[in-house]
Structure formats: C-alpha cells, structure tokens
Amino acid sequence: MPDDSFMLARKRSNLQLRARLIQNIRLFFIANNFLEVETPIRVPAPAPEEHIEALTAGDWFLQTSPELCLKRMLAAGYPRLFQIEKCFRAGERGALHLPEFTMLEWYVAGFDYQQLMAQCEEMIVSVAAAAGMDNSVERQGQKINFAPPWEMITVHEAFKKHAPLTTEDALAQDRFDEIMVEFIEPRLGQKKPTFLYDYPAKFASLAKLKHSDPSVAERFELYIGGLELANGFSELTDATQQRRRFAEAAKIRAAKGWADYPLPEKFLHALESLPNSAGIALGIDRLVMLFAGAASIDDVIAFPPEAL
Amino acid sequence: MYTASDLKKGLRIKLDNDPYVITEFNFVKPGKGQALYRCKLKNMLNGNQFERTFRSVDVFEPADLREKKMQYLYREEGKYCFMDNETYEQIYLTDEQMDEAKNFLIDNIEAEILLFEDRPIGISMPNFVELIVTEAEPWAKGDTVSGATKPVKVQTGYTIQVPTFINEGEKIRVDTRTGEYLTRVKG
Numbered sequence: 001m002p003d004d005s006f007m008l009a010r011k012r013s014n015l016q017l018r019a020r021l022i023q024n025i026r027l028f029f030i031a032n033n034f035l036e037v038e039t040p041i042r043v044p045a046p047a048p049e050e051h052i053e054a055l056t057a058g059d060w061f062l063q064t065s066p067e068l069c070l071k072r073m074l075a076a077g078y079p080r081l082f083q084i085e086k087c088f089r090a091g092e093r094g095a096l097h098l099p100e101f102t103m104l105e106w107y108v109a110g111f112d113y114q115q116l117m118a119q120c121e122e123m124i125v126s127v128a129a130a131a132g133m134d135n136s137v138e139r140q141g142q143k144i145n146f147a148p149p150w151e152m153i154t155v156h157e158a159f160k161k162h163a164p165l166t167t168e169d170a171l172a173q174d175r176f177d178e179i180m181v182e183f184i185e186p187r188l189g190q191k192k193p194t195f196l197y198d199y200p201a202k203f204a205s206l207a208k209l210k211h212s213d214p215s216v217a218e219r220f221e222l223y224i225g226g227l228e229l230a231n232g233f234s235e236l237t238d239a240t241q242q243r244r245r246f247a248e249a250a251k252i253r254a255a256k257g258w259a260d261y262p263l264p265e266k267f268l269h270a271l272e273s274l275p276n277s278a279g280i281a282l283g284i285d286r287l288v289m290l291f292a293g294a295a296s297i298d299d300v301i302a303f304p305p306e307a308l
Numbered sequence: 309m310y311t312a313s314d315l316k317k318g319l320r321i322k323l324d325n326d327p328y329v330i331t332e333f334n335f336v337k338p339g340k341g342q343a344l345y346r347c348k349l350k351n352m353l354n355g356n357q358f359e360r361t362f363r364s365v366d367v368f369e370p371a372d373l374r375e376k377k378m379q380y381l382y383r384e385e386g387k388y389c390f391m392d393n394e395t396y397e398q399i400y401l402t403d404e405q406m407d408e409a410k411n412f413l414i415d416n417i418e419a420e421i422l423l424f425e426d427r428p429i430g431i432s433m434p435n436f437v438e439l440i441v442t443e444a445e446p447w448a449k450g451d452t453v454s455g456a457t458k459p460v461k462v463q464t465g466y467t468i469q470v471p472t473f474i475n476e477g478e479k480i481r482v483d484t485r486t487g488e489y490l491t492r493v494k495g
Contacts, residue, residue, distance in 0.1 A: 051342045091313065091343065091364075094335025177341035178361050185338060205340055221339040231339050256365075 007307060014300045017131065018288045022084060024130040025104060025284075028123050034080040034106060039069035041086060045264040048249040049205060053090040053258050055099070061261070062088035065281055067206065068267040070107050071235065074277055075270040079109035084284065095296045096227070096286065099305060107279035113207075113218040113234045116278040117195050120222060120230060121150050124193070128291065137290055139225030142190050151194040155216070158196055162187050171200060188223035195220045205249075206242065207233030222282070224290055232280030239271040310368040312345050320352070320371040327352040327371035327424045352422075353429055375420040375432070380413055388413070390421055390428075399428045411466035412437045412484045433484040438493050439463055444476045 029036065046054045046061050047068055054061035066083050073081055087103045108116065125146050128135070135146045159167040163183045170176045188194045197220035201209055204217035218234035236242050246263060254260060288300040298304040310321060319330045332348035345362040352371070378390035378399065387400040388410075399421060403410070409419065409431045417437065422430040443461035457469040462480070470480060470489045479493040 049340065051337070051340060092335070092337060094337075097335055097337060177338050177344060178363075180338040180341065181336050181344055181346065182361060203340060228339050 082106035102284040230282035
C-alpha cells in the first residue's frame, strides 16, 4: 500500500491548482453580487430522481445536490445565490465519479438557460485567466480553445451529427444514455467548450419545458474535451407539474428497489412563489481535472475513498 | 450470478456460452442518466476482443473456470497430451491453445491446465523453466562487450537472446511470462 507521503506528494501541484480555482470562483461570484450560502448536507427528503440514489445518514439522507434548499431561498427573495459544497451519490465510482464530490451551484432570478450558459462561459474564462491559465487547455491530445463564443448544439442536432440513429429512435429503444456515452459525449467540446442543450422532455427533471416546443426542456450540459462539467436549466416554476414528475420518478425508483423518499413538500410549496430563474450545478473536481490535465478524478483530491 | 456493480478488470464471465475476461472497465454516467459500465472483453477460447456497454440491471453468469495440475506426456498430430497423475485422466490441447507455452514445453513438465466447464482451453506454465541450449555460435574470445547478447536455440526449438558467454549444451533459466533469459544454471 502506498503511504501518504508518496500518494499526496505527487498531487501537490493539482491540489494547489484546485485551491486557486476555488478561490477565483468565489471572487467571480462575489464580484457579480452573488451571496454565498450554506445549506444543510443532511436532509429528510432529497428530490426523487430516476438515476440518482442518496446515501442514508441516520433517518435522513446526505444531499445529492443543494438544489431544493437553494430554490427555497430564491423563492423567498434571494435573487443571486451560489454555494460550493460536498454532495453524495450512492454507487458512483469511476475515473470521473466519486461517491463524495464537490459541487458548485448557482442560481439567478430573472435568467433563463440561455443567459445562464453565457454566464457560465464568462465564469470559466474568468477563473481560468485568474488562475494563470492561458486561454486553452489540452485534453486527450486535443487543444481546446476557451475564446468565446463557445459552441452550442441541441441534443437533436448532436444525434443527427454523431449518432447512428435519431433521438426519437434512441428514446424508443431505451438507448439514449448508451448512445450519448458511446457516440456523442466523446465528440463534444473538442475544439471549443460546447453546450449541449434542449434535452428531450423525458429528461427534464426539475427544468422548465420550452414554450415554443414542449417536446424539449430548457436544459443544458457543458462539455469540454468530452468531459461533462455542468448541468443547468431554466427552473420549472409549476408546482403541480413538478409533483407529477416526482411521482413518476418515485415509481421508477420503486421498481428498481431504491429508497422511497418522503416528498419534499416544503420545496413544492415554495415552487409556487419561485420567480423565473435559472440554476446550474458544476463539478469542481472535474473542472480541476480539466485544468490540471488529470486523467482520473482521484488525481485532484487528497483522499479517494479507497485511501481512507 | 454477478451484477453490473461486480464488474471489474480481470473478472471472468460467461457470455453467449463462451468464457470472457474483462480487459478494460469504465464506470460512466451521462448527465442525469443511468449508470453504464463500458467494458472491453476478450473471448478466452479464440482471443477475439470487443467492447460492450452494460447497464446496472444486467446480470452475468460467472465463467466456470478452474485450473488443474497435469503432466506433459507427448505430442501427436499437432495435439499436446497431458495427464492428471492422480486420476490418470488424459486431455489434449491444440497448437493454438498451447500458444507460447510451446516454447517452454519439455518432457514430463507439470503445468496448470485451464478448464472451462471441464473442457481444457488453455495452459499456464510454471513461471520459470530450465532449458538446454542446443544450438549456439561459439563464444568469440575478446568479445567482452558488457551486455552484448546473441540468439541461441534451446531444446524446444525456441530462439532466445542470451549473453554471449552461453555455450551449446549449457542449461539456462527462462521466465515463461516474458520469454526472457534470466541466468545460467550451473552443473
């Protein structure tokens, strides 16, 4: 077993870069009039999501994201919020996944997903510059230029361009995720960071459906060098619709034998006064990986779970 | 049965009636999507490799594989005969199944025969074997360059690089995993 001095010594420059990036992220949001908040890590009722399972902590759960609490604050009149915190997800472990990871979330009242994409671009460019990075990164031998504007492609176009079948067929055959992983993700963000947007309504989760085309949700993901970094959307403000989506997700979860969460009633109640807004979650560990040129998420944290 | 969360590099599973070993493994999960397990698999019968993505609901049958120590008896019509010294049971391996083990196969040697559902499918030799050099250029006096090597032929017909001081009739120790010369065996 490698001892700490060996394991930690080779991570020094990555850990220093990590600290610098987090400090610069804070500076960006402070300069843009955001309030940094802390919400509880231990919660009684996580949002029921089809493919995200929370870890238990006593009778409660460890948060999988601070989304519900942050939106309650948004609904209560805090228009610009950000948080950097630990999130926990059961069973997620791989070169890009940790069961305990660090997330940046921010929410803006009055924004839609398009405005949020622009702000996300601005934030990353600013943070990269402040951390002394030049305007590009290299990942898997590919140089990715950060100069705006970044690329934008809808899910529908991405399937047409990269996949052997259409979005509709992939959905009908229940192969959407598989096609995404095998054909689409590896080709996104190769020259410039790329926003993949307008997800099929089926994957709306807590996002608003597009007014002009309700078959898609106003949701996006950011990819840089094939690496998925962030997920954001225009927030759904319709409590009835949200309740229905939660019920559907709960049914699918039950069929898998996953935990039956109590419904987050206080969140659903707050949704009734949620202003038009947009929010985004960005994986800090992966952002550091990208800037550090690290192949594994283990390289940018001091202690992977196996080292404890 | 294995579930998708048991998948890892080196795991041996049965797929479409053949034994496979997982040679590469990746956990992936696209944004808000389901967990997927991307694997590269190698067919243990014919060596064919392919990639496949599994889902968390997939289950796998373990490949029924075991190893059995057997002694090499003889070669006949391109087949290699081995015998279990306790039961006197005999099995045959093909040239293809023998693969590189042929290079180290000497009379009466004991090796581990890999069985899939009781059928022999492969062999693993002891890590080290001693082989007699049967053909070698004589050592030219004055050839003292340190680290210089020359090719020699050993009793199995295998050609191997050895230090220049090794002569015909001498015994050498070879690592069967790398196929490389280790040392001269005295006496």
